[in-house]
Amino acid sequence: MEKKRSLVFVTNAMADLEGLAGEDPLRELKERCECRIWPAAQGPSHADLLEALEGCQGLLCLISDRIDADIIRSSSELKVISSCSVGVDHIDLAAASAQGIPVGNTPGVLTETTADLTFALLLAASRRVAEGDAYVRSGKWKSDSDWGLASFLGVDLHGATLGIVGLGGIGQAVARRAQGFGMRVVGWSRSGDSVPGVENVEFSELLAEADFVSIHVALTQETLGLLDARAIGRMKRGAVLVNTARGGIVDDLALAEALAEKRLAAAGLDVFDGEPIGSDHPFVRLDNVVMTPHIGSASTRTRLRMAQLSVQNCLAGLEGRPLIHTANSEGLR
Ligand code: NAP
Numbered sequence: 239m240e241k242k243r244s245l246v247f248v249t250n251a252m253a254d255l256e257g258l259a260g261e262d263p264l265r266e267l268k269e270r271c272e273c274r275i276w277p278a279a280q281g282p283s284h285a286d287l288l289e290a291l292e293g294c295q296g297l298l299c300l301i302s303d304r305i306d307a308d309i310i311r312s313s314s315e316l317k318v319i320s321s322c323s324v325g326v327d328h329i330d331l332a333a334a335s336a337q338g339i340p341v342g343n344t345p346g347v348l349t350e351t352t353a354d355l356t357f358a359l360l361l362a363a364s365r366r367v368a369e370g371d372a373y374v375r376s377g378k379w380k381s382d383s384d385w386g387l388a389s390f391l392g393v394d395l396h397g398a399t400l401g402i403v404g405l406g407g408i409g410q411a412v413a414r415r416a417q418g419f420g421m422r423v424v425g426w427s428r429s430g431d432s433v434p435g436v437e438n439v440e441f442s443e444l445l446a447e448a449d450f451v452s453i454h455v456a457l458t459q460e461t462l463g464l465l466d467a468r469a470i471g472r473m474k475r476g477a478v479l480v481n482t483a484r485g486g487i488v489d490d491l492a493l494a495e496a497l498a499e500k501r502l503a504a505a506g507l508d509v510f511d512g513e514p515i516g517s518d519h520p521f522v523r524l525d526n527v528v529m530t531p532h533i534g535s536a537s538t539r540t541r542l543r544m545a546q547l548s549v550q551n552c553l554a555g556l557e558g559r560p561l562i563h564t565a566n567s568e569g570l571r
Pocket of ligand 1: 324325326345346348349352404405406407408409427428429430454455456457458460461482483484508509532533534535536
């Protein structure tokens with residue numbers, strides 16, 4: 239008798255990636271399992287997730303799907319949760335571990351791509367690229383006399399000190415880029431492990447010394463609000479803050495206040511506390527903020543590799559093999 243195939247709920251059909259890759263990123267999953275695929279571009283709600291996961295052994299999800307303890311406890315047959323992301327703060331890891339469910343993620347394949355976007359934001363914020371672009375488009379640059387010696391003055395990267403908060407894969411990739419730009423690099427990490435070309439400093443020292451601060455820690459209970467009003471207040475006057483890690487690590491309202499008062503020169507942000515932000519958010523009114531809509535890993539090649547890795551993690555979990563990357567390995571021990 240043929241063995242019953244596992245049932246997997248997939249929260250996104252990945253149809254856009256199929257067009258780019260020329261093949262369905264979910265092909266192998268569809269060949270080896272029964273796939274229940276959420277049909278809409280907008281992801282499932284909490285109630286939809288609860289219903290769709292009934293009888294499923296696998297879940298393949300995105301960062302926009304909130305997989306809380308309620309969902310995990312209600313899905314009694316679940317054997318694996320695989321997220322097409324490196325960050326897993328949208329999944330209740332403790333609840334998954336308590337049920338013995340491995341949670342797969344996709345580190346490594348998006349490291350360089352996210353470091354590239356971090357540098358794009360560092361440069362765009364410090365050299366006022368978005369402001370300049372808006373000025374040209376608006377038609378305000380009409381004659382030679384509109385060009386001034388002191389127009390659009392920014393902050394130099396070369397010779398400046400970059401402070402990296404969190405020296406994981408992406409933090410280290412940003413450090414390598416900064417060395418090429420002639421920056422001094424200081425870094426703080428929980429483990430204190432040494433990284434080539436980076437001077438390890440205390441968190442308070444980093445805030446006091448850095449002309450640029452770039453955030454690369456995971457969002458956890460311990461890093462939530464790490465850059466709160468007090469920490470922002472301890473940054474150098476005229477410094478630039480970049481966050482491509484997660485909203486919630488930075489207190490966005492305190493940051494907006496520091497930017498409005500020009501205590502900080504500028505910020506480059508890919509992530510926000512509560513995404514998407516509304517058009518009435520204080521950042522929207524500030525010229526010295528450059529924003530992107532959580533696109534750190536958004537290159538064609540990287541998104542395809544993330545999709546492949548998340549499929550492989552899902553298949554491994556369903557077949558009782560170790561996942562390629564397990565985000566809750568400590569909790570499962
Ligand atoms: P990683 O290699 O796992 O590094 C994670 C970093 O977070 C490490 O420095 C780790 O410190 C630190 N960390 C974890 N828990 C901590 C805690 N409780 N207290 C202090 N530090 C803690 O991950 P990565 O690939 O560099 O990615 C970093 C983060 O970037 C991800 O978690 C994700 O949220 C975000 N990200 C965003 C995008 C985007 O689209 N904007 C794309 C990719 C990633 P230790 O080294 O001391 O353990």
